[in-house]
Amino acid sequence: MTKPFSYDFAIVGAGAAGLQLTLKMINDDFFNEKSILLLDKDEKSANDRTWCFWEKEESIWDQLAIQKWKTGLFINDKKTISFDLAPYQYKMVRSADFYAYAKAIIEKAKNVDWVKSEVSDIKEQEILGEEKTYHSHHIFDSRIPEAFHEKKSSYHSLIQHFKGWFIETESPAFDPEVFTMMDYRLKWKESTSFTYVLPLSPTSALVEFTLFNDQLLPDDEYDHYLKKYIDTYLSLKNYTIKEVEQGLIPMSNYPFHKHHSTYTTKIGTAGGWVRPSSGYSFKNADRYSSMVIENIKKGHRPEKGIATSRFRTYDSIFLNVLASRNDLGEDIFTKLYTKPEIQSVFRFLDEESSFSEDLKVMFSLNRPQFWKAFLDTFRS
Numbered sequence: 001m002t003k004p005f006s007y008d009f010a011i012v013g014a015g016a017a018g019l020q021l022t023l024k025m026i027n028d029d030f031f032n033e034k035s036i037l038l039l040d041k042d043e044k045s046a047n048d049r050t051w052c053f054w055e056k057e058e059s060i061w062d063q064l065a066i067q068k069w070k071t072g073l074f075i076n077d078k079k080t081i082s083f084d085l086a087p088y089q090y091k092m093v094r095s096a097d098f099y100a101y102a103k104a105i106i107e108k109a110k111n112v113d114w115v116k117s118e119v120s121d122i123k124e125q126e127i128l129g130e131e132k133t134y135h136s137h138h139i140f141d142s143r144i145p146e147a148f149h150e151k152k153s154s155y156h157s158l159i160q161h162f163k164g165w166f167i168e169t170e171s172p173a174f175d176p177e178v179f180t181m182m183d184y185r186l187k188w189k190e191s192t193s194f195t196y197v198l199p200l201s202p203t204s205a206l207v208e209f210t211l212f213n214d215q216l217l218p219d220d221e222y223d224h225y226l227k228k229y230i231d232t233y234l235s236l237k238n239y240t241i242k243e244v245e246q247g248l249i250p251m252s253n254y255p256f257h258k259h260h261s262t263y264t265t266k267i268g269t270a271g272g273w274v275r276p277s278s279g280y281s282f283k284n285a286d287r288y289s290s291m292v293i294e295n296i297k298k299g300h301r302p303e304k305g306i307a308t309s310r311f312r313t314y315d316s317i318f319l320n321v322l323a324s325r326n327d328l329g330e331d332i333f334t335k336l337y338t339k340p341e342i343q344s345v346f347r348f349l350d351e352e353s354s355f356s357e358d359l360k361v362m363f364s365l366n367r368p369q370f371w372k373a374f375l376d377t378f379r380s
């Protein structure tokens with residue numbers, strides 16, 4: 001019996017991961033005859049985040065990037081370190097631009113149905129939408145499992161939480177060629193907290209106060225730190241806040257891969273696609289979606305080889321140190337981003353580095369807490 005609303009593939013969540021996966025399916029002839037369902041509870045038209053990432057090569061993201069930087073700064077009370085990213089560039093994409101770009105392509109694809117509906121449950125090959133139930137041969141699911149929220153205290157779990165203001169000034173105040181990766185001069189208590197500054201023009205920038213710890217702040221506290229940073233370190237008195245960006249990203253060694261099942265592959269944050277030591281995941285979504293496509297074409301499990309490498313062990317070590325000594329963040333990130341050359345850190349975060357390069361990165365941190373965490377991780 002053929003079931004109604006039946007698809008070869010269903011993708012739950014039209015976010016960074018779901019949309020990148022859908023676009024790659026549309027782009028690959030293998031999927032021409034496959035029917036694809038994309039479900040999301042939202043319209044996906046608001047600019048709900050901006051994504052930054054580094055890349056060596058030109059890519060589809062260049063047409064969407066609103067700014068690219070070749071030089072970055074790392075600042076603390078003692079020094080300002082400028083680093084040249086070449087051959088990498090740091091790029092910024094507004095989510096609203098990406099959603100509009102993806103929608104235009106998906107609308108033209110005859111084999112993809114985009115349905116606005118909240119998914120309440122997935123049972124084997126059945127997806128329970130608001131008004132209908134859908135059947136799919138295989139399902140890609142970007143909903144974060146409930147068990148993560150319930151059990152995260154059993155793992156090394158931090159939150160990357162932040163609030164940012166897009167500000168505009170009347171006279172030039174920024175160098176749009178140079179962004180600030182981390183400025184540690186202003187911190188929340190003895191925590192891993194810093195300000196991130198992304199200038200978009202001489203008169204506009206995104207200024208974001210960010211913490212990597214386990215404690216969210218009251219909303220006005222982020223505002224207090226943003227105002228203080230802009231007053232004290234950017235020395236700006238007259239500026240307008242044009243837009244606000246706020247968010248949190250889980251940084252955890254929780255085993256998201258345990259939630260894959262026979263008919264379901266978890267993707268995006270829900271699939272462990274966020275690099276726990278950095279919170280970056282946009283480029284992982286690009287890389288891992290390509291791996292999913294290749295795995296399907298070879299008849300393998302779609303998630304084969306994804307987010308389970310030795311890099312997850314390094315991330316556990318990293319989180320272990322930051323969870324037990326959150327005050328060490330400034331020292332660790334200063335060394336990490338400035339002692340080996342930045343390019344080897346990007347390779348490490350992109351999971352492209354060799355074991356000897358990894359050791360170099362780890363040695364550069366030169367902290368006894370790391371060696372203790374290293375031993376703890378291998379003993380457990």
Ligand SMILES: Cc1cc2nc3c(=O)[nH]c(=O)nc-3n(C[C@H](O)[C@H](O)[C@H](O)COP(=O)(O)OP(=O)(O)OC[C@H]3O[C@@H](n4cnc5c(N)ncnc54)[C@H](O)[C@@H]3O)c2cc1C
Nearest residue numbers: 013015016017040041049051052119247268269280281282
């Ligand atoms: C404000 C912000 C800024 C960020 N900046 C960066 C950055 O600069 N660089 C970087 O690499 N990473 C960044 N991240 C982290 C990461 O890249 C993003 O969170 C990314 O969007 C994660 O992709 P995703 O597909 O897992 O989740 P999302 O993009 O959040 O997509 C999940 C989708 O699932 C839908 N959904 C959820 N539940 C249901 C349901 N029950 N039924 C139907 N639909 C559902 C949601 O509506 C959403 O559209 C940022 C995150 C935030 C929050």
